[in-house]
Amino acid sequence: MALSVLILAAGKGTRMNSNSPKVLHHVGNIPMIYYSINLAIKAKAKNIGIVISKDATEIKNFIKSLSINIKLFVQSNQLGTGHAILSAKEFETKSEDLIILYGDCPLITVDTIKKLINTKKKGADLSVLGFLSNNQKEYGRMVVDKNNNLSKIIEYKDADKNEKNIKFCNSGVIISKAKILFSLLNQISNNNSAEEFYLTDIVSLANKQGLIVKSVYCNEAEAQGVNNRQDLSEVELEFQKNKRLEILDNGVTLKDPSSVYFSYDTEIDQDSIVEPNVIFGPGVKIKKNVLIKSFSYLEGCQVDPNVVIGPFARIRPQTVLEHGVKVGNFVEIKQSTLSQNVKVNHLSYVGDGKIGKNSNIGAGTIFCNYDGNKKYNINISSNTFVGSNVSLVAPLEIGESVTIGAGSTITDDISDKELAIGRARQINKRKK
Ligand code: UD1
Ligand code: CA
Numbered sequence: 001m002a003l004s005v006l007i008l009a010a011g012k013g014t015r016m017n018s019n020s021p022k023v024l025h026h027v028g029n030i031p032m033i034y035y036s037i038n039l040a041i042k043a044k045a046k047n048i049g050i051v052i053s054k055d056a057t058e059i060k061n062f063i064k065s066l067s068i069n070i071k072l073f074v075q076s077n078q079l080g081t082g083h084a085i086l087s088a089k090e091f092e093t094k095s096e097d098l099i100i101l102y103g104d105c106p107l108i109t110v111d112t113i114k115k116l117i118n119t120k121k122k123g124a125d126l127s128v129l130g131f132l133s134n135n136q137k138e139y140g141r142m143v144v145d146k147n148n149n150l151s152k153i154i155e156y157k158d159a160d161k162n163e164k165n166i167k168f169c170n171s172g173v174i175i176s177k178a179k180i181l182f183s184l185l186n187q188i189s190n191n192n193s194a195e196e197f198y199l200t201d202i203v204s205l206a207n208k209q210g211l212i213v214k215s216v217y218c219n220e221a222e223a224q225g226v227n228n229r230q231d232l233s234e235v236e237l238e239f240q241k242n243k244r245l246e247i248l249d250n251g252v253t254l255k256d257p258s259s260v261y262f263s264y265d266t267e268i269d270q271d272s273i274v275e276p277n278v279i280f281g282p283g284v285k286i287k288k289n290v291l292i293k294s295f296s297y298l299e300g301c302q303v304d305p306n307v308v309i310g311p312f313a314r315i316r317p318q319t320v321l322e323h324g325v326k327v328g329n330f331v332e333i334k335q336s337t338l339s340q341n342v343k344v345n346h347l348s349y350v351g352d353g354k355i356g357k358n359s360n361i362g363a364g365t366i367f368c369n370y371d372g373n374k375k376y377n378i379n380i381s382s383n384t385f386v387g388s389n390v391s392l393v394a395p396l397e398i399g400e401s402v403t404i405g406a407g408s409t410i411t412d413d414i415s416d417k418e419l420a421i422g423r424a425r426q427i428n429k430r431k432k
Pocket of ligand 1: 197
């Protein structure tokens with residue numbers, strides 16, 4: 001059966017008080033709409049569509065960057081969630097079953113979606129995902145009987161005092177046969193306080209027509225939507241909680257999980273240890289038995305087994321740290337490969353470099369990779385020793401088993417097994 005997923009993302013997101021579209025605000029260091037797309041993929045959707053507004057160039061560019069086959073639909077005027085779906089008419093014929101997701105609800109899991117799909121298999125014509133909440137957020141309120149039959153959804157803005165106190169809230173996720181969904185949507189009006197065409201109105205319409213409408217529960221944290229910055233911070237926190245559990249379950253030790261922050265794609269293998277206050281930006285892959293000490297910040301890097309990083313290390317994109325490497329305190333590494341057992345233990349900057357096996361970079365070594373205009377590379381071969389406080393002025397080729405004297409400024413290439421010293425000779429004079 002062809003399942004399609006349509007993600008609504010054309011809303012104005014005014015409550016975010018931002019120049020960027022709401023669904024591009026980050027959760028786990030990636031625009032939140034990524035999670036709805038990923039959920040559609042995990043649910044094995046044959047077709048994925050996204051409804052965007054007409055001036056959504058930034059959203060378009062982000063979706064393009066994912067290289068996933070996604071059909072974009074434009075909703076010219078934001079007349080409500082029901083109206084948004086009608087802009088994707090093509091999905092009426094393209095799909096048998098259709099799931100509606102919102103682009104601002106990033107934490108819903110595939111297990112929950114499977115529950116929703118099951119109610120449909122068991123005969124529901126329409127099924128809606130809800131959650132119990134004690135708060136007074138502006139969620140639609142769901143009226144159900146004890147068999148989970150859903151009779152109507154009342155939008156918060158239109159609810160009276162009693163209805164506002166209903167604890168069962170609409171997550172926004174709906175499944176139905178596409179034909180039924182579109183036929184119901186063609187019958188809704190905008191006769192409500194927001195003068196919008198509410199998707200939620202199809203529930204009472206379906207009931208009037210004798211269709212079976214069911215509801216499914218998930219927990220509140222999972223269904224949390226983002227309407228303002230406070231919601232965004234709550235969703236981020238929930239994402240971090242989930243990701244920490246995933247990493248712990250992988251067999252990684254986190255000494256103080258709540259102080260470690262991950263990205264959507266962070267991978268850490270078994271028996272690695274992360275000390276408190278470490279940040280993982282996007283694109284970090286850590287292999288097994290790695291020790292990351294406190295206050296380190298890692299982005300876009302590959303870290304092989306038995307590496308030790310930090311404390312206070314900064315590892316920047318396109319860095320590879322091979323087996324047994326040690327990167328110590330106040331060291332920054334950018335776009336460089338450190339081969340097996342290389343040590344850069346103190347106060348150094350390594351940028352656009354390659355360092356061969358077993359080489360040692362002394363305290364305070366600086367790769368001068370930028371001349372104010374262009375960037376250049378430095379290659380150091382294996383078993384080389386760079387003394388403390390050395391400036392390596394790129395471009396440079398430095399051979400194997402080289403020794404560079406402390407305090408040198410190196411501007412010329414060095415051949416294998418040479419000793420290089422580039423500093424003024426010391427003069428001692430008697431004082432007058
Ligand atoms: C909606 C639901 C509400 C539910 C809540 C869950 C309706 C009428 N209300 O309210 O019952 O509890 O989500 O989070 O459905 N959008 C469009 N075009 C539009 C309007 C909205 O594409 O014209 C998109 C938005 O980009 C967003 C989603 O639909 O991704 C939901 O819209 P939003 O305005 O945030 O709805 P809520 O007020 O949160
Ligand atoms: Ca919302």
